Amino acid sequence: MSLHRLTGLTLGVPDVASAAAYYAEFGLTPLASTPEQPPHTARFATVDGGEQLRIARSDRRRLLHLGIGADDPDDLDRVAASLTRFGVEVTRTGTSVRASDPGTEVTVEVTIAERVVAHDPPAPVAYNGPGEPVRAGERAPGILREGPVRPRKLGHVVLGSTDQQTSQRFFTEGIGFRVSDEVPGLAAFMRCSTDHHNVLVQQAPVSFLHHTAWQVDDIDEIGRGAKAMLETDPERHTWGLGRHHIGSNFFWYLKDPAGNFSEYYSDLDCVVEDALWKPGVWDGAQALYSWGPPPPPSFLAPEDLAALMSGAHSA
Numbered sequence: 001m002s003l004h005r006l007t008g009l010t011l012g013v014p015d016v017a018s019a020a021a022y023y024a025e026f027g028l029t030p031l032a033s034t035p036e037q038p039p040h041t042a043r044f045a046t047v048d049g050g051e052q053l054r055i056a057r058s059d060r061r062r063l064l065h066l067g068i069g070a071d072d073p074d075d076l077d078r079v080a081a082s083l084t085r086f087g088v089e090v091t092r093t094g095t096s097v098r099a100s101d102p103g104t105e106v107t108v109e110v111t112i113a114e115r116v117v118a119h120d121p122p123a124p125v126a127y128n129g130p131g132e133p134v135r136a137g138e139r140a141p142g143i144l145r146e147g148p149v150r151p152r153k154l155g156h157v158v159l160g161s162t163d164q165q166t167s168q169r170f171f172t173e174g175i176g177f178r179v180s181d182e183v184p185g186l187a188a189f190m191r192c193s194t195d196h197h198n199v200l201v202q203q204a205p206v207s208f209l210h211h212t213a214w215q216v217d218d219i220d221e222i223g224r225g226a227k228a229m230l231e232t233d234p235e236r237h238t239w240g241l242g243r244h245h246i247g248s249n250f251f252w253y254l255k256d257p258a259g260n261f262s263e264y265y266s267d268l269d270c271v272v273e274d275a276l277w278k279p280g281v282w283d284g285a286q287a288l289y290s291w292g293p294p295p296p297p298s299f300l301a302p303e304d305l306a307a308l309m310s311g312a313h314s315a
């Protein structure tokens with residue numbers, strides 16, 4: 001596969017400062033502003049992905065820009081040609097291809113980028129099993145960790161689309177994503193890397209960003225990260241701890257000051273050989289989670305959806 005990852009995203013929010021404080025506390029590393037950087041924006045890095053989050057001013061919360069990494073210029077030519085065939089306006093520069101998805105209203109830009117390498121990957125955690133005390137005489141490493149949780153990389157985004165079918169085709173036929181699993185007519189889990197999904201588009205009454213997801217080492221890091229965020233503000237809690245059914249990842253969702261959900265996740269399914277993965281067709285309820293507390297209604301339909309809709313219509 002020539003596409004290989006999400007490079008980063010730009011989050012648009014009404015109040016940049018409060019969102020920036022939230023994502024710093026979430027564990028992303030604030031970057032110093034540069035002379036080229038637009039005013040009133042903030043930039044953040046992950047441990048393995050480098051700069052992956054920009055926050056910019058926007059009248060309503062939304063995903064302004066999504067970056068996709070490709071290996072070489074031939075990939076850009078291929079993406080430009082397929083987007084043109086798909087029928088959207090394409091901006092091609094020497095180093096990028098850019099187009100906007102009509103259903104999610106997100107600007108997607110493919111650039112040539114380094115692949116993500118996990119720096120200093122964690123040692124596999126040994127769990128004591130029945131009759132198998134593999135960690136005999138030692139406390140679990142997960143309870144001994146100290147310091148803030150640091151997300152490794154941006155893993156995926158979930159977008160509401162007013163035209164799910166068209167958005168799915170934009171990402172697959174236009175950009176080159178592959179479908180890993182599907183809830184027909186409602187949602188498609190699509191990948192541009194070996195991760196089970198990098199973009200999930202779901203049918204919605206208005207285009208909006210549902211959540212961004214950030215990989216951490218393991219389930220203990222999910223728990224430690226969420227605990228620290230909730231100690232500051234329990235109202236951030238949205239849904240977790242649980243394990244998704246589609247994608248298998250452990251998850252805990254929190255809410256940023258603008259109303260976007262941010263997810264700590266670990267142990268997502270990987271599709272290394274396309275031929276060895278069989279995409280599934282699911283119904284919505286079964287697909288959502290294997291275990292955990294039931295999702296709150298505000299996860300399925302965020303509380304500001306009506307406000308986003310009226311904002312979109314008056315814009």
Ligand SMILES: [Fe+2]
Pocket residue numbers: 156158211213263
């Ligand atoms: Fe997610």
